[in-house]
Amino acid sequence: MGAAIEVENLVKSYGNNTVLKGLSFRAEQGEIFALLGANGAGKTTTLECIEGIRGYNDGKIIVNGKIGVQLQSSSLPANITALEAFRLFGRWNKAKEDLTILDNLGAGEFKNKQYRTLSTGQKRRLHLAIALLHNPDIIFLDEPTAGLDVEGRISLHNEIRKLKTAGKTIIMASHDMAEVESLCDRIAIMKEGKLAFLGSSHELTGEYYGESKILIKTEHQVPEFKLECSVPLSMEQNYYCITTKNISEALLEILTKLKEADNEVLDIKIERATLEQRFMEIAKEGK
Amino acid sequence: MRAFIYGIGVQWKLDLRNKGILITYYLVPLVFFGFMGMIFTSINPEMKDTLIQTMTIFAFSMGAFLGTPSSISEMYSGDIKKAFKVGGIPLWAGAVNHFISAFIHLLITGIIIYIIAPFAFDAKLPENPVLYFISTAVFLMVNISIGTVLGLYVKSPAKLTMFAQLLFLPSLMLSGIMFPTNMLPKAVAVVGYALPATWGLKLMTESELNILNIVILLLFFTGAVIISSYKLAKIGID
Numbered sequence: 001m002g003a004a005i006e007v008e009n010l011v012k013s014y015g016n017n018t019v020l021k022g023l024s025f026r027a028e029q030g031e032i033f034a035l036l037g038a039n040g041a042g043k044t045t046t047l048e049c050i051e052g053i054r055g056y057n058d059g060k061i062i063v064n065g066k067i068g069v070q071l072q073s074s075s076l077p078a079n080i081t082a083l084e085a086f087r088l089f090g091r092w093n094k095a096k097e098d099l100t101i102l103d104n105l106g107a108g109e110f111k112n113k114q115y116r117t118l119s120t121g122q123k124r125r126l127h128l129a130i131a132l133l134h135n136p137d138i139i140f141l142d143e144p145t146a147g148l149d150v151e152g153r154i155s156l157h158n159e160i161r162k163l164k165t166a167g168k169t170i171i172m173a174s175h176d177m178a179e180v181e182s183l184c185d186r187i188a189i190m191k192e193g194k195l196a197f198l199g200s201s202h203e204l205t206g207e208y209y210g211e212s213k214i215l216i217k218t219e220h221q222v223p224e225f226k227l228e229c230s231v232p233l234s235m236e237q238n239y240y241c242i243t244t245k246n247i248s249e250a251l252l253e254i255l256t257k258l259k260e261a262d263n264e265v266l267d268i269k270i271e272r273a274t275l276e277q278r279f280m281e282i283a284k285e286g287k
Numbered sequence: 288m289r290a291f292i293y294g295i296g297v298q299w300k301l302d303l304r305n306k307g308i309l310i311t312y313y314l315v316p317l318v319f320f321g322f323m324g325m326i327f328t329s330i331n332p333e334m335k336d337t338l339i340q341t342m343t344i345f346a347f348s349m350g351a352f353l354g355t356p357s358s359i360s361e362m363y364s365g366d367i368k369k370a371f372k373v374g375g376i377p378l379w380a381g382a383v384n385h386f387i388s389a390f391i392h393l394l395i396t397g398i399i400i401y402i403i404a405p406f407a408f409d410a411k412l413p414e415n416p417v418l419y420f421i422s423t424a425v426f427l428m429v430n431i432s433i434g435t436v437l438g439l440y441v442k443s444p445a446k447l448t449m450f451a452q453l454l455f456l457p458s459l460m461l462s463g464i465m466f467p468t469n470m471l472p473k474a475v476a477v478v479g480y481a482l483p484a485t486w487g488l489k490l491m492t493e494s495e496l497n498i499l500n501i502v503i504l505l506l507f508f509t510g511a512v513i514i515s516s517y518k519l520a521k522i523g524i525d
Binding site for chain 1: 297
């Protein structure tokens with residue numbers, strides 16, 4: 001698989017304020033790629049530069065394929081019906097009229113309603129249908145499920161998975177970490193106009209980037225001992241808690257010591273950091 | 288071309304669904320025509336000679352200055368332009384669609400006035416109907432192009448209303464459609480020459496074509512098109 005999008009040393013300034021400071025990454029064809037960052041990190045500017053709706057000062061962007069864009073803040077004339085909008089964009093894009101796109105996204109049921117009467121979720125579905133009508137290779141989704149109810153989110157997630165199965169590349173920005181974890185193959189976290197992390201969600205939540213907690217409940221009180229590979233033992237709701245970067249070594253060590261002390265283990269839990277915690281560490285604290 | 292024509296059709300329907308547009312394109316101009324047709328012609332029977340022209344100029348000025356800009360401003364100052372840009376619709380298409388749609392709507396109003404005035408108020412029909420309709424079309428184009436400039440440049444609805452009134456009210460008072468220009472103070476009458484309505488009234492009331500009137504109106508139109516094109520190009524880059 002080749003690259004769907006390549007961004008090299010992208011620089012974008014608004015007056016004296018440099019928002020993107022030499023940003024580089026590539027999204028592979030057929031993957032779902034998430035661009036994350038705190039507000040002001042530069043992710044919307046990055047997306048808009050790639051989408052071609054904003055110019056940039058320096059660097060290079062290569063887009064290999066037709067793009068379809070669903071913007072986070074987007075609007076249409078208040079009195080246009082969903083069907084008229086779908087047809088208008090379709091004709092300008094010389095796309096074959098395929099109303100099943102509307103139906104698949106659940107937009108067929110409100111196709112004759114005027115834009116001003118649509119709910120936020122219905123508007124999002126309509127904008128996604130418009131983004132898909134010319135069969136793009138790369139689809140940009142900015143906060144795709146914002147404002148959708150649970151049913152709408154599940155339905156849209158399924159559509160996004162179907163698009164991936166069809167070989168489309170999806171670039172999405174989202175604040176919903178559960179959505180990112182469930183959908184995305186790779187994640188890029190931006191901080192102050194630069195890339196702070198690039199990898200899979202497993203890599204992000206894995207040992208390398210942070211600590212995990214081992215919680216152990218034993219039959220008797222654990223005698224004072226110190227593990228080589230962890231911070232000292234503490235108590236959390238009747239569980240002994242060990243915070244460590246190296247789960248296997250710490251676990252082996254503590255189980256050995258408990259066995260030597262003839263103290264039976266009643267329960268063991270391992271808690272790894274959530275994507276949200278890792279995101280906060282990287283995007284906010286710069287770890 | 289197919290997309291462009293479809294866009295005009297959609298815009299025409301959108302204008303029909305827009306209450307603000309219906310009020311400024313049809314309702315107020317026609318109600319005003321009804322009242323003024325009765326009042327003007329009974330106060331001064333000579334008004335029958337120019338009733339069609341003056342009421343048409345009123346309708347076109349109202350529609351183009353108070354109606355068209357708000358619809359264009361809504362499109363170009365908000366998120367609609369972003370949706371059009373990423374959706375592959377050229378930005379100029381929105382402005383041109385608005386222009387053509389407004390032209391058709393206001394021309395219908397002009398035709399209604401032309402047909403009703405002789406029956407309802409014994410108004411005199413223009414001596415040369417072909418010249419009259421060419422003049423009407425030119426004046427209408429000029430007004431809508433100025434309305435387009437307003438819609439593209441003024442984002443705030445409050446400011447838009449203010450600028451539109453700054454054009455509309457002098458067009459009413461100083462062009463000669465309400466009072467003869469020779470009754471106005473000289474300095475005020477001179478200001479009237481800066482308004483398209485003054486030249487429009489001259490053009491539409493003359494039985495023979497006066498090139499000067501049409502050239503001046505076309506200068507207004509060309510200026511407005513250049514200013515609008517510059518703004519659209521700038522929006523495209525931003």
